[in-house]
Amino acid sequence: MGTVDVTMDGQHPRLPIPPSWCVFVDPERRRDLISILAELSGLWEGMVEPFIIVGALSLVLRERLRFTALWDIDLLFPSEEAVETFADRRPPGGVRVVAYDDQLMRGAGIASLHTAWRICSKWINVDYIYRPPFYRLHYSTFEKDGPLIQEVRLGEETFQIRVPVAHPWDVFLEKIISPRFSSVVESGYGMHPDVRHILFLLQSETEQEGFWSYLEQTARVFGLVEGVRQGMELLLANRDYLGYGEFELPAVLDAKIGRFGR
Amino acid sequence: MSFRFEIRLSGSGGQGLILAGKVLAEAAAIYDGKNATQSQSYGPEARGGASRSEVIISDEDIDYPKAEQLDLLLALTQEACDKYVGHLRENGILLVDGSLVPNPPAGTFRIVDIPFAEIAEKEVGRSLVANIVAIGAITELSRIVSIEGVESAILARVPKGTEELNLKAFHAGIEAAKRAQGG
Structure with a gap:
């Protein structure tokens, strides 16, 4: 980490x-x-x-x-x-x-x-x-x-x-696999804090060294690889619907998610 | 003379009540320079069940942060209305969406019926902003937070590119409250 x-x-x-x-x-x-x-x-x-x-x-x-x-x-x-x-x-x-x-x-x-x-x-x-x-x-x-x-x-x-304060990468994992996350995204409720915070983290962390390997290793330990990938894919697929079409995300993000856990 | 204004937003999970409470409290505390507390609570059954948010706004330090005598109760389910209406003070405001609360009880309070969901759908074009419409109505009915303060609080939270939609919902709520009061 x-x-x-x-x-x-x-x-x-x-x-x-x-x-x-x-x-x-x-x-x-x-x-x-x-x-x-x-x-x-x-x-x-x-x-x-x-x-x-x-x-x-x-x-x-x-x-x-x-x-x-x-x-x-x-x-x-x-x-x-x-x-x-x-x-x-x-x-x-x-x-x-x-x-x-x-x-x-x-x-x-x-x-x-x-x-x-x-x-x-x-x-x-x-x-x-x-x-x-x-x-x-x-x-x-x-x-x-x-x-x-x-x-x-x-x-x-x-x-x-x-x-004791949680590390942002762990907060990301917790939020992305939260049971409520998929229903929030599917409802299109872009003001929900989980949606906002995950997008802010993707913006700030995607190009941080170690972020993706930490996510992948930790997700494996906790048996969360599929859930994490699905959460990220769901969020990006609904980005416009959630109102974040203009929110700037690193260009490499799609590729990073595509390779996640594979 | 000092004031203390107590608002409870009640209904079910997914109606955006917690966020609405936060927006009102942030408008009062951060943008209007008043004192405000905001709390949230969920029913014991499950999240997605009963949901409740309280906002207390005062021009002095708030000695006790729990609502005791509500000045305004927003009820978006019949169950929430029945459960909390007894906490309204005399001459308080019971704010409902009649499609969700078909039987608002009578009492020594004023009932204001505004179809938040319908306004959000038909006037704004997105049912999801019903909670923002409700914030507009509360702003107009309570006169306890400024329109500019609430606009700032909304803009601080909404995704870039959706500002217009949300402000439209907010002002639709203000206008609906004016109409409901015969103004």
């Missing part, structure tokens, strides 16, 4: 402070989001299998999504029990937590509990998620790369962030 400098403890060059992804967090919420990431940094290390930040925010933190939105924090857990244990623990001092759901919401292939956290003045959504088998995928990369480590200075304050 390609190296992401900021994940390599002690080996990264001096990072810009604040990191460039902060620009894509609404300024009014920046301090709240960063404060919560700093709090989360102290919550995972005692866990046998820690939560991992997945979803859109992981792509923002990894500097793959470059637009401003109201970002939620999605925490992926290894089991339903781990979600419930985390939900039951006392919030760190200074953090207010409100649960939107009365209980763990179980659906097809997913269980989730939606909460909001507040430290300063703004509420940030923090969703606790169990979604087998994807934890294994993200955890195996986390074991190799370690957590995301950043020092963020905002005004006079400095925040230490040290949290």
